[in-house]
Amino acid sequence: MKWLVDNCNQWIPDLKRPPPVLYLDIWPVFPDVMMMVFDGSMSAQFTQARSLPKHHITRTFLEPLTDNLDMTSADGSQSKVWRSRFNPSFSPRNITMLIPELIDEIMVFKDLLGKMAGPSGQWGDVFQLEERTTSLTFDVILRATMDERLHEQINAQGSPLKQALISQIRLMSKVLGVNRILGIKRWPWEAWTRQRNNEALRKALLGRVEAIIKSPHLADAVSEKKTILNIALSRTLAETGGETPDQRSVDAILANLKLFLFAGHDTTSSTICWMFKLLQDNPNCLAKLREELNSVLGEDVTQAASLLRDSPQLLNNLVYTNGVVKEALRFYPLASTVRQGERDFFLAVSGSDMRYPTEGTAIHDVPSVIQLDEHVWPRANEFLPERWIAAQGDPMHPNKDAWRPFSMGPRNCIGQELAMVEIKLVAALVCREFDIQEAWDKWDMKQGSMKPKETVDGQRLYGCGQTVQHPKDGMPVHVRRLYA
Numbered sequence: 001m002k003w004l005v006d007n008c009n010q011w012i013p014d015l016k017r018p019p020p021v022l023y024l025d026i027w028p029v030f031p032d033v034m035m036m037v038f039d040g041s042m043s044a045q046f047t048q049a050r051s052l053p054k055h056h057i058t059r060t061f062l063e064p065l066t067d068n069l070d071m072t073s074a075d076g077s078q079s080k081v082w083r084s085r086f087n088p089s090f091s092p093r094n095i096t097m098l099i100p101e102l103i104d105e106i107m108v109f110k111d112l113l114g115k116m117a118g119p120s121g122q123w124g125d126v127f128q129l130e131e132r133t134t135s136l137t138f139d140v141i142l143r144a145t146m147d148e149r150l151h152e153q154i155n156a157q158g159s160p161l162k163q164a165l166i167s168q169i170r171l172m173s174k175v176l177g178v179n180r181i182l183g184i185k186r187w188p189w190e191a192w193t194r195q196r197n198n199e200a201l202r203k204a205l206l207g208r209v210e211a212i213i214k215s216p217h218l219a220d221a222v223s224e225k226k227t228i229l230n231i232a233l234s235r236t237l238a239e240t241g242g243e244t245p246d247q248r249s250v251d252a253i254l255a256n257l258k259l260f261l262f263a264g265h266d267t268t269s270s271t272i273c274w275m276f277k278l279l280q281d282n283p284n285c286l287a288k289l290r291e292e293l294n295s296v297l298g299e300d301v302t303q304a305a306s307l308l309r310d311s312p313q314l315l316n317n318l319v320y321t322n323g324v325v326k327e328a329l330r331f332y333p334l335a336s337t338v339r340q341g342e343r344d345f346f347l348a349v350s351g352s353d354m355r356y357p358t359e360g361t362a363i364h365d366v367p368s369v370i371q372l373d374e375h376v377w378p379r380a381n382e383f384l385p386e387r388w389i390a391a392q393g394d395p396m397h398p399n400k401d402a403w404r405p406f407s408m409g410p411r412n413c414i415g416q417e418l419a420m421v422e423i424k425l426v427a428a429l430v431c432r433e434f435d436i437q438e439a440w441d442k443w444d445m446k447q448g449s450m451k452p453k454e455t456v457d458g459q460r461l462y463g464c465g466q467t468v469q470h471p472k473d474g475m476p477v478h479v480r481r482l483y484a
């Protein structure tokens with residue numbers, strides 16, 4: 001999309017800057033005309049000033065995974081019910097309370113990095129960083145939602161839960177590709193795989209959910225530990241006068257847990273990879289990040305985890321680290337929202353009388369363009385974590401509607417606080433102990449071919465794949481330890 005916008009002048013020579021919207025008709029690949037919005041203040045009109053419903057493709061996409069019982073694809077009123085029950089679980093206060101559990105999982109990640117480092121500060125063997133970060137995010141989501149340790153990071157085959165989810169996502173993605181061109185929503189033989197995956201997912205999650213729900217003292221069981229599931233269940237109990245959730249509610253809870261696993265795992269894991277890439281390419285920023293960690297968490301890196309476990313609020317003092325994560329999400333926004341256009345709903349650009357109709361369109365918020373717009377972001381193509389510390393009134397101070405990696409408004413990303421905290425903790429606990437560097441030569445050697453490989457903008461590492469922009473080849477890296 002960025003390429004299309006950068007090259008708009010080829011088709012519209014008078015254009016001085018990207019157009020605020022672009023209507024794209026790529027039927028049959030996508031069913032409706034796509035209205036691509038490249039201006040944050042316009043995106044705010046359909047996500048914040050008014051929150052239009054999510055486009056019907058979202059329901060079709062999620063149906064194999066959740067039977068549309070989840071908060072994203074359930075009909076309007078059910079969606080609101082589940083969103084309001086889960087919102088408190090994902091609040092900053094609650095996520096801060098979960099920091100010690102998150103640290104347990106990140107320490108496993110860090111130990112595994114240590115095993116990949118070479119001896120005496122040497123670079124180690126090449127490996128795919130994304131595999132490690134994906135397993136980490138699975139472990140974190142299960143821990144945060146149910147205080148369950150999945151141990152995905154030390155399970156080489158992948159747990160049945162992960163295998164089933166990945167297979168289901170593969171099936172779901174087909175609705176956007178060749179199947180649509182052929183006019184086929186789902187192939188009949190996929191029904192069996194879909195059912196098998198759902199049974200595996202149900203088996204992996206239901207026991208854990210039922211252990212709580214069938215507890216003879218449900219109210220006490222859910223208040224024991226403030227997990228995401230328990231808080232949502234307390235809310236449900238308060239709303240229903242203490243009744244044990246019926247089968248339909250249990251199914252909706254399971255659907256939402258599957259949604260969290262789906263929506264939260266590869267978005268967060270790829271962002272962690274992109275953050276390491278940006279820090280590798282901007283060594284001055286890595287140095288500043290390490291300086292901040294030394295000053296807030298002390299110079300003894302071995303104490304950082306216990307310090308953060310005892311005083312999780314220290315994470316709020318890591319303002320530069322926060323800027324690093326926000327800049328990573330500005331450069332690599334991995335997801336976005338698509339809303340259903342409406343008959344009497346028009347978008348407008350400030351300072352112009354032009355009104356853009358939305359009826360019959362799928363309105364796409366396009367953060368990959370909005371977040372790199374030179375007219376809104378000074379030095380847009382530079383990785384500058386300090387812009388997130390710039391005071392209001394400073395030209396570097398970010399425009400509030402122009403940073404939208406989690407979308408905005410009442411249907412934004414419910415898991416954004418969890419994601420931000422997880423990524424900041426990874427930066428805080430890993431960056432002072434290891435250097436992480438792309439290792440393409442070693443990777444090519446391991447693949448048995450040194451032939452020239454494809455690059456994008458001169459880079460071997462670029463975003464590709466379905467649903468979110470995965471780092472190419474899972475980001476082959478090697479690591480070295482900075483301390484003995």
Ligand code: HEM
Nearest residue numbers: 072260263264267268335336337406407411413414415419
């Ligand atoms: C860096 C990591 C993440 C990014 C970039 C991201 C981005 C987004 C975006 C752009 C949306 C809006 C999608 C739409 O409108 O269709 C969204 C929705 C959502 N996200 Fe995230 N997300 C991240 C992590 C997470 C995590 C960790 C979780 C949960 C554990 C999560 C759960 C959800 C859910 C449930 C929704 C749907 C909300 C609704 O429909 O009301 N996300 N996310």
